[in-house]
Amino acid sequence: MTILRIALDVPLPRLFDYACADAAPTDVGRRVIVPFGTRAVVGVIVEVRGATDVPAGKLREAAAVVRDVPPLPRDWLELARFTADYYHRPLGEVIHAALPPRLRRTRPLTLPPEAFAITDAGRAALDTLPARSRARRALLERLAAGPLRAAAVGPGATLRGLVQNGLAVPCAAPDSPPTLVLEDPLTAPQETAVAAIVGALGRYEAFLLLGITGSGKTEVYLHCIAAALARGTQALVLVPEINLTPQLAGQFGRRFPGTRVVTLTSAAAENERAAGWLAAQSGAAHIVLGTRLAVFAPFTRLGLVVVDEEHDASFKQQEGVRYSARDLAVYRAHAAGAPVVLGSATPSLESFAHAQSGRYRQLTLPERARAGSRLPDVRLVDIRTDAPVDGVSSALAAAIDARLERGEQALLFLNRRGYAPVLVCNACGWTGGCARCAAHLVLHTADRRLRCHHCGDVQPIPRHCPSCGNVDLVPFGRGTQRLAEAIESRFPRARLLRIDSDSTRAKGRWESMRRAIESGDADILLGTQILAKGHDFPRVTLVGVLGADASLVAADYRAPERLFAQLYQVAGRAGRADLPGEVFLQTRYPQHPLYQALMRHDFAGFAAAQLEERRSAGFPPAVHEAVLRAESEEMRDAIGFLARALAQAPAERAGVTVYDPVPMTLAKLAGKARAHVLLQSPSRPALHAFLRTWVESLYALKPGALRWHLDVDPIEF
Numbered sequence: 130m131t132i133l134r135i136a137l138d139v140p141l142p143r144l145f146d147y148a149c150a151d152a153a154p155t156d157v158g159r160r161v162i163v164p165f166g167t168r169a170v171v172g173v174i175v176e177v178r179g180a181t182d183v184p185a186g187k188l189r190e191a192a193a194v195v196r197d198v199p200p201l202p203r204d205w206l207e208l209a210r211f212t213a214d215y216y217h218r219p220l221g222e223v224i225h226a227a228l229p230p231r232l233r234r235t236r237p238l239t240l241p242p243e244a245f246a247i248t249d250a251g252r253a254a255l256d257t258l259p260a261r262s263r264a265r266r267a268l269l270e271r272l273a274a275g276p277l278r279a280a281a282v283g284p285g286a287t288l289r290g291l292v293q294n295g296l297a298v299p300c301a302a303p304d305s306p307p308t309l310v311l312e313d314p315l316t317a318p319q320e321t322a323v324a325a326i327v328g329a330l331g332r333y334e335a336f337l338l339l340g341i342t343g344s345g346k347t348e349v350y351l352h353c354i355a356a357a358l359a360r361g362t363q364a365l366v367l368v369p370e371i372n373l374t375p376q377l378a379g380q381f382g383r384r385f386p387g388t389r390v391v392t393l394t395s396a397a398a399e400n401e402r403a404a405g406w407l408a409a410q411s412g413a414a415h416i417v418l419g420t421r422l423a424v425f426a427p428f429t430r431l432g433l434v435v436v437d438e439e440h441d442a443s444f445k446q447q448e449g450v451r452y453s454a455r456d457l458a459v460y461r462a463h464a465a466g467a468p469v470v471l472g473s474a475t476p477s478l479e480s481f482a483h484a485q486s487g488r489y490r491q492l493t494l495p496e497r498a499r500a501g502s503r504l505p506d507v508r509l510v511d512i513r514t515d516a517p518v519d520g521v522s523s524a525l526a527a528a529i530d531a532r533l534e535r536g537e538q539a540l541l542f543l544n545r546r547g548y549a550p551v552l553v554c555n556a557c558g559w560t561g562g563c564a565r566c567a568a569h570l571v572l573h574t575a576d577r578r579l580r581c582h583h584c585g586d587v588q589p590i591p592r593h594c595p596s597c598g599n600v601d602l603v604p605f606g607r608g609t610q611r612l613a614e615a616i617e618s619r620f621p622r623a624r625l626l627r628i629d630s631d632s633t634r635a636k637g638r639w640e641s642m643r644r645a646i647e648s649g650d651a652d653i654l655l656g657t658q659i660l661a662k663g664h665d666f667p668r669v670t671l672v673g674v675l676g677a678d679a680s681l682v683a684a685d686y687r688a689p690e691r692l693f694a695q696l697y698q699v700a701g702r703a704g705r706a707d708l709p710g711e712v713f714l715q716t717r718y719p720q721h722p723l724y725q726a727l728m729r730h731d732f733a734g735f736a737a738a739q740l741e742e743r744r745s746a747g748f749p750p751a752v753h754e755a756v757l758r759a760e761s762e763e764m765r766d767a768i769g770f771l772a773r774a775l776a777q778a779p780a781e782r783a784g785v786t787v788y789d790p791v792p793m794t795l796a797k798l799a800g801k802a803r804a805h806v807l808l809q810s811p812s813r814p815a816l817h818a819f820l821r822t823w824v825e826s827l828y829a830l831k832p833g834a835l836r837w838h839l840d841v842d843p844i845e846f
């Protein structure tokens with residue numbers, strides 16, 4: 130009898146055996162439909178064997194092996210196994226989290242043909258087609274020159290007619306040799322970086338590409354990718370923002386004409402995403418470009434991995450299998466024997482430390498790529514002496530006026546959307562809080578609502594104070610909406626564009642705003658971190674930073690790293706082209722070392738000081754961390770569960786420090802109380818050995834309605 134070991138999407142750390150009459154060892158990696166409880170579910174075959182420990186009476190039969198698409202490759206299953214092992218999650222959960230949603234369904238997949246070719250009958254028809262069939266003749270003539278991709282064919286009706294009459298047939302996509310369209314010659318540092326990375330093609334090596342904003346990191350990626358493609362291998366490019374992918378995909382398409390670039394993001398339609406995934410697996414896709422989930426794309430011959438803006442927090446998945454796509458990207462490169470390039474102007478301290486220790490090779494792009502372009506001057510405006518009116522100091526206001534006069538653009542950065550962060554009753558001190566989270570509700574005046582930025586809850590604005598009845602409720606603090614109002618009344622002739630996740634929510638809004646910025650149809654751009662990332666706005670010559678001080682005092686040890694990266698990125702938006710840029714940062718603490726380093730554009734200095742602080746305080750990367758989290762209706766249940774879990778912890782703690790259960794910083798989220806236990810160890814193997822033993826006993830605890838999970842290398846506390 131043939132037994133299938135199947136990975137199912139259930140929160141149990143085991144595989145499931147099923148009998149199957151119609152399966153062979155070549156089916157490993159295929160999906161299979163099996164009965165589970167009373168349902169039919171999709172699993173993935175990870176092993177085909179001859180025997181099982183499941184007693185004959187209990188052994189169930191698989192319903193069907195799904196052979197619609199090729200099986201997942203062995204090295205992909207290895208990747209899933211590594212991920213399951215490292216993040217201490219069941220293999221079935223990992224596999225299902227990694228698969229594109231369409232492949233998790235029981236319904237087999239049929240994809241539309243990729244391309245079409247002319248048949249002999251089609252060639253013959255070229256001589257006999259009546260003159261009035263102009264569209265058909267035109268299409269047949271194009272097909273006679275060679276197969277056409279479905280996307281390139283044009284209107285479907287003509288093509289359908291040809292196929293129905295046997296004049297054309299579906300075929301595999303034509304393979305054109307990938308070539309890079311060259312633009313400006315590389316700068317000397319770009320040249321050096323490209324030579325180093327290209328020299329490593331064919332073997333594993335990790336590179337940290339430390340390039341200031343505007344230094345042309347993308348150009349380095351493009352040249353390295355061209356070299357990888359020329360060797361007949363594929364490239365994987367990870368980017369942090371969904372917002373950035375269409376732009377980048379367009380750029381890749383232009384620079385690599387005829388090359389199949391597949392984008393993988395959660396925004397793609399199910400079939401499209403599955404098609405992209407399969408194109409990567411078959412080798413038809415030369416370049417896979419995507420957000421963190423693309424790190425799980427299967428490849429036939431992966432030759433280069435690029436992680437752009439590698440410091441970005443969005444590479445860490447924050448629910449389900451909490452993987453770091455950046456770290457898995459390094460694993461993949463290692464497993465594939467390919468170089469990996471981690472690029473950033475402000476790398477994570479983890480990667481920076483690896484570069485310092487020599488584990489990663491550091492390549493530096495110290496200047497801007499475009500001739501004449503240089504980093505902006507950063508000025509710290511002391512708001513103790515130049516008190517802001519409506520949020521804007523007189524120094525910044527004068528700088529904005531100068532831009533308006535010259536027809537240049539100013540960008541104002543305030544990392545707080547909404548009108549005001551909180552609504553307050555001045556009579557009794559009541560503040561509008563979210564009933565489900567330990568957080569304030571943010572006042573949004575555009576739709577007259579209070580919104581929770583953590584759980585999304587929406588409430589009407591109360592007419593009077595719910596606690597004392599006072600009708601005079603006032604907004605406290607300033608968000609982008611309120612600042613926009615103030616700016617509009619202060620600079621009445623300026624065309625203002627507010628850019629935050631509220632104003633860009635509607636589909637296509639961000640694209641049209643970006644075009645307005647590029648064509649000069651806006652004078653002042655006011656927005657949150659959406660504006661900070663990776664965009665190239667050549668007309669922006671002034672960046673004003675408001676309210677940064679709030680992040681200086683955050684409790685989290687990663688806060689300075691995040692703030693520096695954010696400010697550095699947003700400052701980098703100033704003066705990208707031939708116009709020099711200026712940054713005005715309003716602060717009460719102009720002497721703060723973080724701001725001082727920012728003024729000098731000194732990431733290395735800032736990072737070295739941070740690493741020293743982390744080392745002496747015993748924080749990562751000096752130690753490795755994991756947390757066990759619990760979420761429950763009541764905080765005492767969450768803490769109680771963690772205490773019970775700790776009672777199960779292995780007695781052998783060799784080098785692992787286990788802290789007491791405590792509430793998380795955001796102690797309540799969406800109605801759930803949240804608590805955690807922090808584990809630290811200077812030794813990664815020691816930490817993982819501890820976790821491996823511990824996590825097994827955790828599955829045996831009966832948590833009831835409580836939910837728990839482990840987070841390895843957490844970034845949220």
Ligand code: ADP
Pocket residue numbers: 313314315316319340341342343344345346347348498499500665
């Ligand atoms: P980064 O990602 O490092 O911030 P980009 O890749 O966005 O920088 O490049 C910044 C600008 O410099 C882009 O407009 C790009 O076209 C231009 N650029 C890149 N390389 C060169 C080069 N070698 N010569 C001239 N311009 C370049």
Ligand code: ZN
Pocket residue numbers: 554555556557558559594595596597598599
């Ligand atoms: Zn009140």
Ligand code: ZN
Pocket residue numbers: 563564565566568581582583584585586798799
């Ligand atoms: Zn909430």
